[in-house]
Structures are given as structure tokens and as C-alpha cells.
């Protein structure tokens with residue numbers, strides 16, 4: 001059996017079309033399936049629409065979360081409720097073409113545990129978004145020792161044992177792309193062209209993307225914490241050299257007591273560096289704090305499964 005997991009947050013404009021396209025593909029590719037929609041606290045008619053779908057189609061499962069928890073947690077909820085031998089995670093907005101599913105299944109049948117879809121083009125997205133995302137993936141690959149593939153999203157197929165491994169990761173700060181890579185197992189890419197959103201609006205803005213990037217970095221690498229020590233060593237060394245220079249200068253030429261500009265620049269520079277690293281510490285501390293509360297990942301309002 002195959003489980004399809006679809007996180008949906010305010011997607012009433014696209015769900016009918018999504019359902020139509022995905023069922024056409026599945027009926028030929030994998031007739032034994034369950035279609036799990038996770039309603040992530042939508043404020044529009046998404047839930048009513050999903051309820052209607054589940055009435056006419058017993059293969060539709062609806063998991064209604066108690067509020068909006070964000071896509072990463074919605075996907076985790078879907079994974080927890082999935083029963084299939086393989087799980088496919090796909091966006092509701094038709095940016096991930098359901099027509100790629102047979103290809104994902106083919107790779108799974110040939111033995112891969114983690115079949116991820118890699119976008120070779122992203123239509124309908126701004127140059128800034130494409131560039132920042134490109135830079136982010138290059139950066140995080142350099143900083144961490146796990147291999148997070150570039151240009152991949154959540155659209156992928158996971159085998160049952162990969163899903164079971166994923167379920168054992170308890171963290172609340174869920175940078176899914178990192179987690180998929182962290183569990184290991186054999187993985188393979190399938191390439192596709194990413195379409196523009198079919199309808200509705202993206203839930204991302206730059207502030208969210210920035211926080212998402214911080215999430216990824218802090219969950220997978222301690223490098224920023226260590227940078228502080230090296231910057232400290234470099235600054236101390238430079239200060240020492242400058243001290244020696246001032247002593248020699250004073251002995252040879254006397255001390256005409258100037259130096260307000262250099263003093264203020266030094267104070268401000270060091271103050272800035274210190275604040276930056278306190279900020280870095282804060283990022284890690286805040287995450288340690290939220291992990292230590294050990295709150296459940298999500299609450300479910302109701303599950304509709306016929």
C-alpha cells in the first residue's frame with residue numbers, strides 16, 4: 001500500500017484540481033493507496049472541502065490539526081498516521097506534479113529508500129528567491145557534514161523503514177530536509193520542472209525564510225558557536241600586535257596623546273562583534289529551551305477515516 005501525505009493550509013482554490021490530478025495518476029500507478037490530507041488549521045473552506053472528498057472517496061483520510069502548526073509539523077503528523085509500505089509527501093498547490101509519482105515508485109521498486117524529486121527549474125518564482133535558496137543550500141552543505149541535496153523540497157518518496165526512522169527523531173525544531181538526509185539509507189534523485197502555484201498564495205515571506213534558514217543551520221551544525229572562539233583569537237592577536245606597535249612608537253617618538261577616533265572605532269567594533277556572538281549563542285539557547293520543554297509536536301482535532 002502507498003500513503004500520500006498532503007499538508008494543506010488555506011488551499012480551497014486548489015484542492016479539487018489537486019484531487020482530480022492525483023487520483024488519475026494513482027489509479028493506474030498504485031491502485032492500493034490512502035490519500036492523507038493534513039488540514040493545518042486552515043481559516044478558509046479547506047476542511048469542509050476535505051470532508052466532502054472523504055465522504056465520496058474512502059481512500060481519503062483527513063487529519064485536522066487543532067491549529068496551524070506549520071508545514072514541517074503537518075508533514076510529521078501525516079507521517080505518524082500513515083500506514084503504507086511507502087509514503088509520498090507532496091504539496092497541495094500542484095507545484096509538485098503528481099505525474100512524477102510513477103517515476104518515484106519505479107525507483108522505490110528498484111530498492112531505494114529515499115527517492116527525492118530535484119527541481120531543475122522553478123517557474124513563477126522571483127530571481128531573489130531562487131538566488132537566496134541557491135546560496136542557502138550551498139552554504140548549509142558546506143557547514144554540515146550530512147549531505148543535504150540542493151534544490152530539493154519535501155516532495156519525495158520514503159520507504160517504510162525510512163519513515164519509521166524519521167518517526168524516532170523527537171526534535172521540535174524540525175528542519176525536515178535535514179532530517180531526511182540525516183537518517184541515511186540509499187537515496188536517489190528524480191528530476192522535474194517545478195510549476196508555478198496553481199492558485200492561491202504562497203505562505204512564505206522573507207522573514208519566514210530567514211528563520212527557516214536559521215532553523216536549518218542551528219539544527220545541524222555547531223560551527224557558528226565555534227566561530228566566536230576563532231574570531232576572538234584573531235582579534236586578540238591583532239590587539240597584541242597593535243599594542244606592541246604603540247609601545248615602540250611611544251618609546252621612539254614620544255606620545256602626543258591623540259587617538260580618540262581609533263579608540264571609539266575599536267570600542268564600537270568589539271561591542272558589535274560581542275553582540276553578534278551573544279545573538280548566535282541566543283539562537284542555540286532558545287532552541288535548547290524549546291526542546292527542553294518537551295511539548296508534543298501537535299494536537300489533532302479530529303481524524304476522518306472511513
Ligand code: UDP
Nearest residue numbers: 007008009040070071074091092093202203
Ligand atoms: N502548508 C502547511 N502549513 C503552513 C504553510 C503551508 O501545511 O503553515 C502547506 C501548503 O498548504 C502547501 C505546502 O505546505 O501544500 C507548501 O506551501 P507553499 O506553497 O505556501 O510553500 P512554497 O511552495 O511557496 O514553498
Ligand code: MG
Nearest residue numbers: 091093095197
Ligand atoms: Mg507552493
